[in-house]
Amino acid sequence: MTTTTCDARGFFGEYGGQYVPEPIIPILNTLAEAFEKYRNDPDFIEELHYYLSNYSGRETPLYHCANLSEKMGGAKIYLKREDLNHLGAHKVNNTIGQILLAKRMGKKKIIAETGAGQHGVATAATAALMGMECTIHMGAVDVERQKLNVFRMQMLGANVVPAESGQRTLKEAVDEALDAWVKDAENTFYLLGSAVGPHPYPFMVREFQSVVGREARKQVLKAEGKLPDCCIACVGGGSNAIGIFSGFVEDEGVKLVGVEPSGRGLEYGEHAASICLGEPGVMHGFNSYMLKDEAGEPAEVYSISAGLDYPSVGPEHAHLKDLGRAEYVHASDKEAVDAFFELSQMEGIIPALESSHALAHALRIAPNMEKDQIIIVNLSGRGDKDVAQIERMVSEGCFELPHLRK
Numbered sequence: 001m002t003t004t005t006c007d008a009r010g011f012f013g014e015y016g017g018q019y020v021p022e023p024i025i026p027i028l029n030t031l032a033e034a035f036e037k038y039r040n041d042p043d044f045i046e047e048l049h050y051y052l053s054n055y056s057g058r059e060t061p062l063y064h065c066a067n068l069s070e071k072m073g074g075a076k077i078y079l080k081r082e083d084l085n086h087l088g089a090h091k092v093n094n095t096i097g098q099i100l101l102a103k104r105m106g107k108k109k110i111i112a113e114t115g116a117g118q119h120g121v122a123t124a125a126t127a128a129l130m131g132m133e134c135t136i137h138m139g140a141v142d143v144e145r146q147k148l149n150v151f152r153m154q155m156l157g158a159n160v161v162p163a164e165s166g167q168r169t170l171k172e173a174v175d176e177a178l179d180a181w182v183k184d185a186e187n188t189f190y191l192l193g194s195a196v197g198p199h200p201y202p203f204m205v206r207e208f209q210s211v212v213g214r215e216a217r218k219q220v221l222k223a224e225g226k227l228p229d230c231c232i233a234c235v236g237g238g239s240n241a242i243g244i245f246s247g248f249v250e251d252e253g254v255k256l257v258g259v260e261p262s263g264r265g266l267e268y269g270e271h272a273a274s275i276c277l278g279e280p281g282v283m284h285g286f287n288s289y290m291l292k293d294e295a296g297e298p299a300e301v302y303s304i305s306a307g308l309d310y311p312s313v314g315p316e317h318a319h320l321k322d323l324g325r326a327e328y329v330h331a332s333d334k335e336a337v338d339a340f341f342e343l344s345q346m347e348g349i350i351p352a353l354e355s356s357h358a359l360a361h362a363l364r365i366a367p368n369m370e371k372d373q374i375i376i377v378n379l380s381g382r383g384d385k386d387v388a389q390i391e392r393m394v395s396e397g398c399f400e401l402p403h404l405r406k
């Protein structure tokens with residue numbers, strides 16, 4: 001099931017670990033033991049597969065973009081269609097896995113924190129499915145910014161708690177969720193949404209997302225009789241990327257590329273390219289590359305896609321970067337929006353703005369590759385959630401709606 005792995009204390013090389021207050025360590029260790037016990041348990045695996053296929057609709061297709069590939073004039077571009085999952089993104093692969101684990105551990109309540117709200121929605125939906133009480137901690141500023149997702153979580157039966165301290169954003173929501181966890185660890189399961197945080201989360205989330213890489217590897221071998229030359233994914237916390245990378249990391253000939261958002265530019269506060277432009281440091285309980293402000297605190301970050309604006313990155317990515325096994329590049333808001341329209345009009349698929357960053361890099365490199373070479377882009381989510389934002393930006397004159405097939 002595994003590929004590159006971490007040591008018993010959760011280190012991928014020098015990254016990862018458990019940099020948390022003392023009382024949290026035994027709770028994390030109990031979680032790590034439970035995951036170790038169940039991840040190879042045939043009943044657990046069977047139940048996981050049942051929900052992945054019957055609830056979320058796996059396996060997702062590996063789709064050849066014939067029109068787009070021809071237009072670019074180089075490599076064959078394939079999409080791993082994670083956008084076709086229930087709830088419209090890869091996040092549900094992880095929430096199903098963690099909720100099933102919570103059930104096995106006898107937990108009654110789920111808590112999670114969310115920034116943009118997408119992880120909160122996936123958590124609220126899977127908690128509803130499993131009949132569990134669900135509380136979502138969210139910065140008060142984000143509650144205001146993401147009203148529709150807050151309402152969605154409430155419709156799904158979750159209790160949304162705004163974090164009113166400090167900057168009233170994700171950091172405060174994380175602190176409050178951790179507090180709530182420590183106060184009732186007996187009954188509560190903390191469901192983390194990306195391959196970040198203290199051990200065992202980066203490892204556990206990777207394992208639950210590895211289904212993406214396993215399927216993609218099998219599908220490309222069936223379709224083409226060979227492995228891809230390059231596999232590309234966008235990187236926020238890094239869960240969709242590590243999920244697809246895990247299927248190919250042992251195949252040295254497959255280039256792995258993670259794409260971070262360079263937003264409006266490379267100046268402080270204008271991007272969220274944590275691994276490209278950051279430096280090693282500790283935040284949110286783990287050691288990895290991070291963007292810091294002058295005081296060494298997590299930097300302010302920005303991206304057009306709310307799902308990518310995180311000032312650090314999963315520790316396994318930091319390790320893959322140092323090993324030289326994966327390459328990390330960035331794409332700007334503008335490049336992502338161009339790719340968003342390109343896929344919409346050439347293939348009739350509206351991608352999430354997050355995924356559009358990965359696609360933007362594919363569009364950069366495909367023309368310089370041979371026609372028999374293969375690129376797989378992990379299309380982590382669909383763009384329905386982004387339509388209102390794009391419409392507003394077009395009507396405000398930020399950019400024009402292009403007509404690419406005239």
Ligand SMILES: *Cc1c(COP(=O)(O)O)cnc(C)c1O
Pocket residue numbers: 089090091118119193194195234235236237238239240241307308352354355380381382
């Ligand atoms: C949340 C999200 C991301 C970013 O999270 P990762 O953990 O980096 O995968 C990317 N794409 C979509 C569609 C998302 O919803």
